[in-house]
Amino acid sequence: MMSEKTPASKELKGMSAVVTGAGSGLGRSVARGIAGAGANVAIIDINKEEAMQTCEIIKEEMPDISAVDVLCDVTNEADVEKAFATIKDCFGSLNIMVNAAGIAPAGALVDLPADKWRFALEVNLTGYFLMAKHAARLMIKQGVGGSIVNLSSKSGLEASKNNTPYNATKAGEIHMARGWAMELGQYGIRVNSVCPGNVFEGSKIWNPEYMRICAKKHGIKPEEVIPYYVNKTILKKEIKGQDVADAVVFLASDKSRMITGQTLVVDAGQVMVR
Numbered sequence: 001m002m003s004e005k006t007p008a009s010k011e012l013k014g015m016s017a018v019v020t021g022a023g024s025g026l027g028r029s030v031a032r033g034i035a036g037a038g039a040n041v042a043i044i045d046i047n048k049e050e051a052m053q054t055c056e057i058i059k060e061e062m063p064d065i066s067a068v069d070v071l072c073d074v075t076n077e078a079d080v081e082k083a084f085a086t087i088k089d090c091f092g093s094l095n096i097m098v099n100a101a102g103i104a105p106a107g108a109l110v111d112l113p114a115d116k117w118r119f120a121l122e123v124n125l126t127g128y129f130l131m132a133k134h135a136a137r138l139m140i141k142q143g144v145g146g147s148i149v150n151l152s153s154k155s156g157l158e159a160s161k162n163n164t165p166y167n168a169t170k171a172g173e174i175h176m177a178r179g180w181a182m183e184l185g186q187y188g189i190r191v192n193s194v195c196p197g198n199v200f201e202g203s204k205i206w207n208p209e210y211m212r213i214c215a216k217k218h219g220i221k222p223e224e225v226i227p228y229y230v231n232k233t234i235l236k237k238e239i240k241g242q243d244v245a246d247a248v249v250f251l252a253s254d255k256s257r258m259i260t261g262q263t264l265v266v267d268a269g270q271v272m273v274r
């Protein structure tokens with residue numbers, strides 16, 4: 001059995017990473033995973049306090065890793081440019097960029113307000129685009145390649161009911177990644193997507209209101225939502241943040257050096273459409 005200290009678990013040693021939405025949920029798990037694999041990490045979020053908390057957690061768990069919180073609204077290009085300037089100042093270079101800042105406004109097609117739809121496009125598509133644009137510019141300038149990962153969702157592969165903005169934007173993220181992979185391959189920059197199944201641990205998307213909407217959709221009680229989804233997986237297991245982080249670390253590392261433009265599904269075997 002491998003211990004945490006084996007060289008294999010430090011496959012990102014000496015690298016620098018940025019993770020958006022890392023103040024909470026999957027972004028935080030991914031940032032912890034990347035730091036655990038040896039990379040310094042910039043924690044981007046619109047919630048400064050929670051971004052700082054993630055940094056504290058990382059510093060406590062991995063005192064030899066540098067973690068810096070960067071307040072940034074990923075939908076605002078001026079903010080994004082400033083964030084990359086800060087990252088360059090702090091780390092000197094950037095090897096890994098993970099897009100995870102996302103929202104999931106639920107609602108039936110016939111009821112959904114257009115502003116909720118537009119807001120999801122802004123965060124989930126424009127935010128991912130702006131971060132990738134400026135990460136790619138920096139990586140191209142450095143001339144040593146890099147890895148960009150879009151955290152999409154199984155909903156980007158298989159649509160779910162009452163989820164129009166999420167279905168559309170999560171599918172869009174996968175397809176944007178494919179196009180970016182084609183553009184950036186010549187610079188040694190790989191671009192891939194990770195599609196998690198339902199991850200309840202630490203997620204603000206899975207807030208009580210979202211749980212209620214979900215329960216209603218399936219005709220079950222809110223407290224039955226987690227077992228309901230666990231039961232839909234082939235492995236009959238609840239997916240945790242670490243499971244998703246491990247997939248991202250793989251795609252960020254040299255072990256996936258021949259993998260680009262691909263979609264890795266981390267859903268304990270729920271969705272099988274490709």
Ligand SMILES: NC(=O)c1ccc[n+]([C@@H]2O[C@H](COP(=O)([O-])OP(=O)(O)OC[C@H]3O[C@@H](n4cnc5c(N)ncnc54)[C@H](O)[C@@H]3O)[C@@H](O)[C@H]2O)c1
Pocket residue numbers: 020021022023024025026027044045046047050072073074075099100101102103104123127151152153154195196197198199200202203204205206
């Ligand atoms: N939790 C799940 O079941 C699940 C499943 C599949 C995919 N995902 C994807 O993983 C990502 C994270 O989901 P989560 O459940 O951890 O959500 P979460 O709400 O817990 O975390 C999202 C984070 O993004 C930040 N954020 C939101 N808008 C931002 C902006 N404009 N600029 C900067 N930061 C912003 C929030 O402050 C929050 O800290 C999303 O892209 C989501 O679609 C989640």
